Amino acid sequence: MAAGKSDPGTDSPSRLIDQRIAELGDWRGETLARVRGLIRQADPEIVEEWKWRGVPVWSHDGIVCTGETYKAVVKLTFAKGASLPDPKPLFNSSLEGNTRRAIDIREGEEIDADALKALIRAAVALNASKAKPRARKAPKSE
Template identity: 75%
Template structure:
């Protein structure tokens, strides 16, 4: 799967994410915008970053998750997802590794916002506890 819009850009990370969402102009942009808003509501102290020539990144004491857009999915990859509790089984991709876990959202799919917010809070707590040790 090829990512759309990997061109080099300038601006703050938030501006670059805004531009990416606008550039998509379809369900993927809407989905990325909705997930971004949920992340920011859940953790008002989250820091937005733009890395690897076109990947939205949300951090707090370390990377929480990334947001990538492909032709058929919006992929939210949690940097330490394998260490997070996922009782609602939101993780549906990248399940074989020992570190990351991802959520692939396809057109028309909805996410359990409470369960997603719990993953965000847990990822932040894990990052903060790792930083202290």
């Protein structure tokens, strides 16, 4: 294994996201840390995951969004973004598809914290509305 890389089998997704933020060490790490904090504020029950060989994913009854880092942008891709209200509007990327929408954040750009939190809450609500009900256990007969 390369130096500085973690074995996903031994670290929690949250720790791997912490490591990614630290490894970036520039505006992208700061931006990813900021949006991560806003996501967690918007939904304290959100689950952090680490998928596709190194992509931070936030889920609640399904994927809410991913946080990818590229040379020029930090990209938040909302799995069901095309179905979400975006009154501010924050979505500025992946606009042509029927399902996903993304927010590309460039160096020096600020994101509207309240608008992002509203988008997160809307994505969680949409996921919850489509979640399969959990099977109930039949009562034991005596």
